[in-house]
Amino acid sequence: MSIQIQQVSKSFGTFHALNDISIDIESGELIALLGPSGSGKTTLLRILAGLESLDEGVIRFDGQNITNVHPKERQVGFVFQHYALFRHMTVFDNVAYGLKVRPRKTRPPKAEITKKVNELLSLVKLENLANRYPSQLSGGQRQRVALARALAVEPKVLLLDEPFGALDAKVRKELRRWLRKLHNEFHVTSIFVTHDQEEALDVANRIIVMNNGKIEQIGSPEEVYEHPKNPFVYNFLGNVNLFKGRLHNGKLTQGQLEVNVESLHGSYEEAVGYVRPHEIHIEKVQVDNETVGAKIVHIHVVGPIVQIELRREDTGEYLEAEITKEHYKKLIVNKGDVVFIRPKQLKVFIPEDFSI
Numbered sequence: 001m002s003i004q005i006q007q008v009s010k011s012f013g014t015f016h017a018l019n020d021i022s023i024d025i026e027s028g029e030l031i032a033l034l035g036p037s038g039s040g041k042t043t044l045l046r047i048l049a050g051l052e053s054l055d056e057g058v059i060r061f062d063g064q065n066i067t068n069v070h071p072k073e074r075q076v077g078f079v080f081q082h083y084a085l086f087r088h089m090t091v092f093d094n095v096a097y098g099l100k101v102r103p104r105k106t107r108p109p110k111a112e113i114t115k116k117v118n119e120l121l122s123l124v125k126l127e128n129l130a131n132r133y134p135s136q137l138s139g140g141q142r143q144r145v146a147l148a149r150a151l152a153v154e155p156k157v158l159l160l161d162e163p164f165g166a167l168d169a170k171v172r173k174e175l176r177r178w179l180r181k182l183h184n185e186f187h188v189t190s191i192f193v194t195h196d197q198e199e200a201l202d203v204a205n206r207i208i209v210m211n212n213g214k215i216e217q218i219g220s221p222e223e224v225y226e227h228p229k230n231p232f233v234y235n236f237l238g239n240v241n242l243f244k245g246r247l248h249n250g251k252l253t254q255g256q257l258e259v260n261v262e263s264l265h266g267s268y269e270e271a272v273g274y275v276r277p278h279e280i281h282i283e284k285v286q287v288d289n290e291t292v293g294a295k296i297v298h299i300h301v302v303g304p305i306v307q308i309e310l311r312r313e314d315t316g317e318y319l320e321a322e323i324t325k326e327h328y329k330k331l332i333v334n335k336g337d338v339v340f341i342r343p344k345q346l347k348v349f350i351p352e353d354f355s356i
Helices: 041-049 091-100 110-123 139-152 169-186 197-203 221-226 231-236 325-331
Strands: 003-012 015-025 030-034 056-061 076-079 157-161 189-194 206-211 214-219 241-248 251-254 257-260 267-275 280-283 292-302 305-312 318-324 338-343 347-349
Touching: 003 041, 015 041, 015 056, 015 214, 030 041, 030 197, 041 076, 041 157, 041 189, 076 139, 091 110, 091 139, 110 139, 139 157, 139 169, 169 197, 189 197, 197 221, 206 221, 206 231, 214 221, 214 231, 231 267, 231 347, 241 257, 251 267, 280 318, 305 325, 305 338, 318 325
Parallel strands: 030 189, 030 206, 076 157, 157 189
Antiparallel strands: 003 015, 003 056, 206 214, 241 251, 241 267, 251 257, 267 347, 280 338, 292 305, 292 338, 305 318
């Protein structure tokens, strides 16, 4: 089912939760609403589910205006962060609940419900736990029950509000992989809310980055990470080093550092270059003005990646770099050594309009 969100706004008193939001979502997409707390993600999700009214705008499912349609008639499955399972019901009965409470005219026969629930429990790898109660399950298992329950009513749209937020890192990663596989099998249009950048980049077909009730950028994981439209998106999607300086004739000058910036002309007294840690190149010897001296203040080896914290010799500013363990062994550097850093793929924004 396709979804059209057209000029939607929502306020709570003087707080503007959503401000003129418009999004087109194609049928079968897996969308991530990504942003910090208070950005409007959950409010938008609840409006789609019919659990929250909107002040202005229109919501369409497959072109049909459902703005004022009751939640029960929207054919939406909703999965909450904290599972919201019925504690007094078994796993089987939790999954079957949505089918059993249907009006008699649309309620499937008992044998059909049993077959459907068993198929879903097999899909979520919980077929051997059908008679257990939620209190007897792990967090990851409970969330899979919640997903199976949402899918049991065959929703046209699946909405998930930070579905893995209450789980530990290892379980979250397992469930992310499982959710991708599940979506590929069901092809139900799915939208999930998260503030976890890694989760959004790992799972979604497209990411909608939100901030202060507005959309900052919409694009594929690669697009929003590699080509952020503004400083907010750049900062929110991972660690970043800032190079604040003066821009003149395609060169950003800061302290003793001078970096060529391709396809950027004009003069600005204030400009900010953004570079991710893995795009900081470390050299033992200064070759040109595009490198600057920095003292190593901390080295942290994490698996195949080595994280190095440095302090610039000219400005005293701190930088973070990430290099491979292989490169680290070839460099032969230690804490306290002075090396020369070179920012690669510098992305420059002009503070006046945050654009190039």
